[in-house]
Amino acid sequence: MAAFDIRSVTKWRFVPSGDGGTRRVLALSGVSLEVPERSIMAVVGPSGSGKSTLLRLLNRLEEPDEGTIGFAGVPLRELDVLELRRRVGLVQQQPAMFAGSVADNVAYGPALRGEWSATDLDRVGALLDTVGLPRDFAPREAQQLSGGERQRVAIARALANDPEALLLDEPTSALDPGAARHVLEAIRRVSEVAGVTAVVVSHTLAHARAVAQWAAILVGGQLVEHGPADQSLAAPQSPQARAFIEQAAEAGAEAEHDG
């Protein structure tokens, strides 16, 4: 069964045009995609291809202009949106930390619903373990953390809601290779152990290959390729996907030489 069932989804965006008015751009165009339950799907594509937009539609931060999206067999519009967002966590590209400690951040969701709070150090500690942060981070001021540390606190914060699905927007982009490996490992673990479905946007093909069973390639708002990760990311069928993979592979090779 599909965790997410995305059917012919189109999303327009309004961007400021040079003359002070606004211009319509097509952020997603007729995208249809199924994300299998309890699996990890990587979403790759060039900058501006609609990856973040797709994630924002999956937890109803925004509405599609056309098409429908279902979660666990139910159209999103029929679900209570606050309950949907507890069940479907979204970790943003550059996650904002809330004022307060790391523990306050991690416990934000459960505290909203009166389940447990930041003083429950066992729960906070266990979540920090999961994302590979030392437990003594709990009392630290969250807004003073580094980019990579924030990213991991944000993942822990999303996991605290005990979600059925996790949407991760470039979770490894701010991390060094060691930390990135740790986060990818954590994603795989929650997928395997807790049965969480994950949709992971990634710029780094190696990371996508390392973590995902399935892959989708977006170019210019269109889904140009999707299927098993090893096939779609290695030998895509469509010419646009192939062009993107070649470019990304070159860029990846350069990055490895640099660092």
Next chain:
Amino acid sequence: MGDVGYQSIGYPNLALAIGFVVLAVVLARVERLGLEKALVIGSIRACVQLMAMGFVLVLVFEMDRWYHVVPVVILMVLVGARSAYQRVERKPPGLQAVMTGSIAVAVLAVMGPVVTVVLRLEQWYQPQYLIPISGMIIGNATTGCAVAADRLLAELTLRRDEVEAMLCLGASWRQAARASVRAALRAGWMPTINAITVYGIVQLPGMMTGQVIGGVAPVEAVKYQVLIAYMLVGAVAISSYLTVRLACSQAFTKAHQFAKWVHRGRPQETAVR
């Protein structure tokens, strides 16, 4: 009040005060401030507007029917709300109606008890009381609403990522906007709190000064001013609270998402890449 012996100003004597404006104009010219025109226009406007208001007040103060006085107050509310609306940079849909309603409610809520219980006027609509006191209330409420609404939008824009992160974790829009609402209300209330805090020290408020010059015993004038200070606090609190609450609900959809207008036209990080 004329018999209590205030010093009347003759028009020729008043004209002498133009000297002060001339002095400012000369200074502006010497220092090349480019303010000469603004000074002249401002001075003329002050004179003309006040004279006009004087004539209106003569008419208004002669009113002895509630259905003559109340429309004047309504007009003042409408003009106040309009000016508050114009001072807001980014306007939620329906903001003018929201502000008009907020200020009207504040005027009713504050004037009602004061007129009936505190002042115990013979006729509740006596224009000598109703008009100037409403004017002060509306003026402060206008500033409070404008500042608060402006700040709300600035905060929501600045905190966009934080607010969305909260929404992503299952917060309702009310919960996610709490910090922005708080900042907006603080900003809206502060000018009035600051003003009354220095009443009697740095500032002798206009009405009290006026009454004392007009020959009212200072103790009586002081009581009025204290009353008015407290009324201002109440009116600003009520009006800006309502405005912020209602404007904030316009900034979100029923599905706890940002309304599109909040971020439309805002420079996009992703768009310029």
